[in-house]
Amino acid sequence: MTLDQMKPGNECRIKRLMIHDQLGQRLLDMGVYPGLTLKVIRNAPLEDPMEVCLGGFFVSLRHDEAKYVEVSLS
Amino acid sequence: MTRDSVLITLAGQPNCGKSTVFNALTGASQHVANYPGVTVEKMAGRYNYDGLKVEVVDLPGTYSLTSYSLEERVTRGFLLAEKPSIVVNVVDAANLTRNLYLTLQLLEMEIPLVVDLNMMDVAHRRGIRIDPEKLARHLGASVVQTAIKTGRGKEALLSAISRAGRSSSAHQTMRIDYGPMEPFIREITARLISDAPEAADYPVRWLAVKIMEGDAEALKYIRGKLTNPNSFLEFAAKKRQDFESQFEELPTRYMAYRRYAHAESIGKACVVTKTGNRRPMSDKVDQVVCNRFLGPMILVGVLYLLYYLSIVQGYNLTNYTWPLLAKIRNITAALAPSPGFIEIPLLRAFSLWFVDSINALLNYIPIFFILFSLIAILEDSGYMPRMAFILDRLFSKFGLHGSSTLPMVLGGIYVGGCAVPAVMSTKGIPDERSRLATILIIPLLNCLAKVPLYILLINIYFVGHKGMAMFFISTISLLMVLPIAKILTLTVLKKKPTAPFIMEMPPYHLPTFRGVLGRAVERVRLFVRKIITIVAAVAVVIFVLLQFPGLGHERKAYYAGQKERTVSAFYSKIQGTPYAEQLQGENLMKLVLYYDEYKSKKMGVKGKEASRALNREFQERNPGFFKIVKPGRDKIAKKVNRAFKRLFKARKKLLREIRKEKIDNSFLGRVGRFLVPVTQYVGFDWKVNVALLSAFAAKESSVATLGALYDQGETGAGTLEERMHEGETGFTSLHALALMLFMVLYPPCIATAIMVKIQSGSIRWMLFSMVYPMCLGILVATLVFSGGSALGLSGTEAMVAFFGLSLGTTVLMGFVRKSPDLN
Ligand SMILES: Nc1nc2c(ncn2[C@@H]2O[C@H](COP(=O)(O)OP(=O)(O)OP(=O)(O)O)[C@@H](O)[C@H]2O)c(=O)[nH]1
Ligand SMILES: [Mg+2]
Numbered sequence: 018m019t020l021d022q023m024k025p026g027n028e029c030r031i032k033r034l035m036i037h038d039q040l041g042q043r044l045l046d047m048g049v050y051p052g053l054t055l056k057v058i059r060n061a062p063l064e065d066p067m068e069v070c071l072g073g074f075f076v077s078l079r080h081d082e083a084k085y086v087e088v089s090l091s
Numbered sequence: 092m093t094r095d096s097v098l099i100t101l102a103g104q105p106n107c108g109k110s111t112v113f114n115a116l117t118g119a120s121q122h123v124a125n126y127p128g129v130t131v132e133k134m135a136g137r138y139n140y141d142g143l144k145v146e147v148v149d150l151p152g153t154y155s156l157t158s159y160s161l162e163e164r165v166t167r168g169f170l171l172a173e174k175p176s177i178v179v180n181v182v183d184a185a186n187l188t189r190n191l192y193l194t195l196q197l198l199e200m201e202i203p204l205v206v207d208l209n210m211m212d213v214a215h216r217r218g219i220r221i222d223p224e225k226l227a228r229h230l231g232a233s234v235v236q237t238a239i240k241t242g243r244g245k246e247a248l249l250s251a252i253s254r255a256g257r258s259s260s261a262h263q264t265m266r267i268d269y270g271p272m273e274p275f276i277r278e279i280t281a282r283l284i285s286d287a288p289e290a291a292d293y294p295v296r297w298l299a300v301k302i303m304e305g306d307a308e309a310l311k312y313i314r315g316k317l318t319n320p321n322s323f324l325e326f327a328a329k330k331r332q333d334f335e336s337q338f339e340e341l342p343t344r345y346m347a348y349r350r351y352a353h354a355e356s357i358g359k360a361c362v363v364t365k366t367g368n369r370r371p372m373s374d375k376v377d378q379v380v381c382n383r384f385l386g387p388m389i390l391v392g393v394l395y396l397l398y399y400l401s402i403v404q405g406y407n408l409t410n411y412t413w414p415l416l417a418k419i420r421n422i423t424a425a426l427a428p429s430p431g432f433i434e435i436p437l438l439r440a441f442s443l444w445f446v447d448s449i450n451a452l453l454n455y456i457p458i459f460f461i462l463f464s465l466i467a468i469l470e471d472s473g474y475m476p477r478m479a480f481i482l483d484r485l486f487s488k489f490g491l492h493g494s495s496t497l498p499m500v501l502g503g504i505y506v507g508g509c510a511v512p513a514v515m516s517t518k519g520i521p522d523e524r525s526r527l528a529t530i531l532i533i534p535l536l537n538c539l540a541k542v543p544l545y546i547l548l549i550n551i552y553f554v555g556h557k558g559m560a561m562f563f564i565s566t567i568s569l570l571m572v573l574p575i576a577k578i579l580t581l582t583v584l585k586k587k588p589t590a591p592f593i594m595e596m597p598p599y600h601l602p603t604f605r606g607v608l609g610r611a612v613e614r615v616r617l618f619v620r621k622i623i624t625i626v627a628a629v630a631v632v633i634f635v636l637l638q639f640p641g642l643g644h645e646r647k648a649y650y651a652g653q654k655e656r657t658v659s660a661f662y663s664k665i666q667g668t669p670y671a672e673q674l675q676g677e678n679l680m681k682l683v684l685y686y687d688e689y690k691s692k693k694m695g696v697k698g699k700e701a702s703r704a705l706n707r708e709f710q711e712r713n714p715g716f717f718k719i720v721k722p723g724r725d726k727i728a729k730k731v732n733r734a735f736k737r738l739f740k741a742r743k744k745l746l747r748e749i750r751k752e753k754i755d756n757s758f759l760g761r762v763g764r765f766l767v768p769v770t771q772y773v774g775f776d777w778k779v780n781v782a783l784l785s786a787f788a789a790k791e792s793s794v795a796t797l798g799a800l801y802d803q804g805e806t807g808a809g810t811l812e813e814r815m816h817e818g819e820t821g822f823t824s825l826h827a828l829a830l831m832l833f834m835v836l837y838p839p840c841i842a843t844a845i846m847v848k849i850q851s852g853s854i855r856w857m858l859f860s861m862v863y864p865m866c867l868g869i870l871v872a873t874l875v876f877s878g879g880s881a882l883g884l885s886g887t888e889a890m891v892a893f894f895g896l897s898l899g900t901t902v903l904m905g906f907v908r909k910s911p912d913l914n
Pocket of ligand 2: 110130
C-alpha cells in the first residue's frame with residue numbers, strides 16, 4: 018500500500034521510499050524514513066494535498082508525492 | 092591561544108528561530124516569520140560580548156546538508172569555504188529527533204558546535220523535558236536552552252559562544268556508527284589519504300562519507316583535486332555498487348537511516364515526554380481552518396478582510412494624509428520662482444512636477460503600512476502555510492503553487508492591489524518554476540493605479556451596464572492570468588527547476604504587537620527608500636520628454652501677442668478708475684497671484700467663521716487688491732472686478748493651450764503620433780498613445796495625461812468624462828473595451844519592474860516581464876477591436892464574448908497535463 022491511498026485518521030508505518038531522486042531525498046530529510054509511524058490528519062478541501070503527522074510535527078504533501086511512500090496499516 | 096574576534100554561523104532546520112536568534116544577538120531586524128524558508132540569502136551582523144568581537148552570519152534553514160537543493164548547497168558551501176570558528180546550531184526543542192538529523196551532519200563536518208535548544212517555551216507547554224547535560228555528552232558539544240523570542244536564555248547563549256570562541260582546543264569529534272558500511276568508509280579514507288593528501292581542506296572522514304553517498308559536489312571536488320581522478324572515482328563507484336548489491340539499499344539511503352536511528356537513540360536517552368497530546372491548540376484551530384467547508388470560507392473571509400482593511404480603509408486614511416502632502420506641494424510652489432503671465436519658469440514647472448510624482452507614491456504609504464502590518468500578522472500566526480494547503484490544488488493546475496495565493500491577493504486578484512509588495516512576497520514560494528510564473532503574472536492583475544482609467548472609461552462608455560462592466564474588468568484579469576501562467580510554465584519556464592510541494596505545517600503562534608509593528612515600519616521604510624529614488628529618476632526623464640523641444644519662436648511670439656492683447660484690453664476697460672494707477676506694471680501680476688492664492692485657499696476652508704478669517708487675512712495683506720477681489724456694493728470696484736475676472740480666465744485659457752501644444756509637440760507626443768499606424772488596429776489614436784506611454788512611469792499618469800490632453804479650456808467646467816466624450820466623437824465602447832483590456836495587460840510600472848529584477852535576480856526576466864505583456868496586450872486589443880468591428884459587435888457584446896472566450900480557455904488549460912519531469 019502507498020501513502021496516497023490512506024484516508025484521514027489512518028495510522029501506518031513507513032516501509033520504504035520508492036523514489037531515489039530529489040523528491041525521495043526531500044521526503045527523507047523532512048523526516049519520512051522507514052520504521053516511523055505516521056498518521057494521516059486530513060485532506061485539503063479540494064482533496065489534494067494531504068496533511069500527515071510524523072512523530073511530533075505536521076507535514077503537507079501532494080498525493081502525487083505520497084504515492085512513492087510504501088506503508089503498512091498499523 | 093586566545094582570539095579576540097571570531098566568525099560564527101547560525102545553522103539549523105527551517106523555522107526553528109535562527110533569524111530570531113540572529114536579531115537577538117546583533118540587534119538587527121532580519122525578516123522573521125512563522126513558516127519555513129523565510130531567509131533565502133545569508134545575512135551578516137556583528138556584536139561585542141565581554142571583549143570578544145563576534146561576526147554572525149544567518150543562513151537559510153535546511154533540513155539536511157546534501158547537494159540536492161540550492162539552500163543546502165549554499166549553506167554547506169559557506170561552512171566549508173568560510174570555516175567559521177563556531178556554528179551555532181539552532182534546534183527546535185519541540186522536534187528534537189528530526190532536528191538532530193541535521194545536527195549530526197554538522198558534527199560530521201567537524202566544526203565546533205554550540206547547540207541552541209530553542210523554543211523551550213513551546214517544548215515545555217507540550218510536556219517535553221530535555222536533559223541538556225546528557226545531550227551535551229552524547230553530542231560532544233555544548234548545549235544551551237533558550238526561548239529566544241521572549242529573550243530567555245540569551246545570556247547563556249552569549250557566554251557559551253564566547254567560551255567556545257576563546258578556547259581553540261581541538262574539540263572531540265562524535266562518530267556515527269555506520270555499521271556494515273564502516274569497512275567501506277575505511278577503505279575510501281585510506282585511498283583518499285594515499286591518493287590525495289592535499290585534500291585535507293576537508294575532514295577526511297566526512298569526505299569519505301560523502302563520496303560513499305555519491306554526493307555530486309564532493310565528487311566534483313575530488314575531480315578538481317586529483318591529477319588522475321578517474322581511477323579513484325571508479326574505485327569509489329565500485330564501492331558504492333558493492334554496498335548496494337550486498338545490502339540491497341542505496342548507500343545514501345542507508346546512511347540517512349543510520350543517522351535517524353542515531354538521532355532517535357539520543358532522543359530516547361535525553362527526552363522525557365509527559366503528555367501524549369502534542370499541540371492541542373493548533374490541532375483544534377486546524378480542524379476549523381482546514382475544514383472542507385469552513386476552510387475555504389475562512390480563507391475568503393481573511394483575504395477579503397486583508398483587502399478591505401488595507402485597500403479600502405487605507406484609501407480612506409489617505410484623505411487625512413493627503414492634506415499633509417498637499418502642504419508640501421504648496422510650500423514648494425511658494426519657494427519656486429513665481430510664474431509670469433504666460434511664462435512658467437522651467438524650474439517651477441520641474442519642482443512641481445517632481446513633487447507631484449513623489450506625492451503620488453507617498454500617498455500610498457497608509458495603505459502599505461496597514462497592508463504590511465496585516466501580512467506580518469498572517470506570517471507570524473502560521474496561517475500562510477494553511478493558505479497554501481487549501482489552494483494548492485487549484486493553483487498547481489495552472490503551473491502555480493499554493494504559496495502563490497498571497498502574492499496574487501496583494502497584486503489585486505479582484506481589484507485594487509499593488510504589484511510591488513506582491514512581487515516582493517513571492518520570496519516564500521519554494522518552487523522556482525512556479526515562483527517565476529507568479530512574478531511574471533502579477534503585473535497583469537488589477538493594481539490600484541489601473542482602476543482610475545477603468546472607472547473613467549466605464550463611466551463614459553458603459554453607462555447602462557456599469558455593474559457588469561466593473562465585474563468584467565475585476566474578474567477578467569484572473570481569467571487571463573491563469574492560462575497565461577500555464578502557458579509560461581509549459582514554454583519559457585519549462586527548463587526551470589521545480590521542487591516537491593512537501594511543506595511543514597508549523598504550529599500557530601500568537602503574533603506580538605511589537606513584532607508586527609516593527610516589521611511593518613521596517614518594510615515601509617525599505618519600500619520608500621528603494622522605490623522613491625527610482626520613481627524620482629523616472630519623473631525627471633518623463634518631464635524632459637514632455638517638456639522638450641517645447642514651442643518654436645513663432646508660436647512663442649504668437650502667444651506673447653495674445654498676452655499683449657488681453658492685457659491692453661483690460662487696461663482700456665479700467666481706464667479712468669482710481670484702480671488703474673494701482674495696477675500698472677508688475678502690480679498686475681501681483682494681483683493675479685494674489686487672486687489665485689485667495690481662490691485656492693477659499694476652496695480649502697469650510698464654515699462661515701473660517702471664511703471670514705480668510706477674508707480678514709487677505710484684506711490686511713493688501714486692502715487695495717481686496718477691494719477688487721471682493722468689490723461689495725462699490726460700483727467702480729465692481730466694474731474693475733468684472734474686467735479682472737475676464738483677464739484671469741483668458742490667462743488660464745492661454746496657459747492651457749500652451750501646455751497642450753507643448754505636449755503635442757513634445758518627444759512623447761511625437762512618439763504617440765508615430766505609433767498611430769500600428770495602434771489604429773487596436774483603436775488608439777495619438778492622444779491615447781501618449782497617455783499609455785506616460786503610464787510607464789506610474790499607471791495613474793494615464794488618466795492625468797488624458798486630463799491634460801482633453802482639456803478644452805473654457806471655464807474648466809465639465810468633468811474629464813464629458814470632455815473626453817465631446818472631444819472624441821469617433822471613440823466607441825468597443826474602443827474603450829480594447830483600451831481597458833490593453834490596460835489589464837499593461838507592462839509593469841518602473842517600480843514593479845525593479846522589484847521583478849530583484850526577485851528574479853536577472854535583468855533578462857525583467858525585460859521579459861515588460862515585453863511579453865505588451866505583445867499580449869496588442870494581440871488581445873486587436874482581437875477585440877478588429878474582431879469586434881468585423882462582426883459588428885457593440886462594446887458590451889464584445890465584452891460578453893471575450894469573457895466567455897477567456898473562461899473557456901481557462902477551463903481548458905486547467906486540463907492540460909503539466910510536463911511530467913519532476914526534477
Ligand atoms: N514560542 C517561540 N517562538 C519562537 C522562538 N524563536 C522563534 N520563534 C518564532 O518562530 C518563528 C520562526 O522564526 P524565524 O527566526 O523566522 O526562523 P528561521 O529559523 O530563521 O526560519 P527560516 O529562515 O525559514 O529558516 C517566528 O514566528 C518566531 O517568532 C521561541 O523561542 N519561542
Ligand atoms: Mg530565517
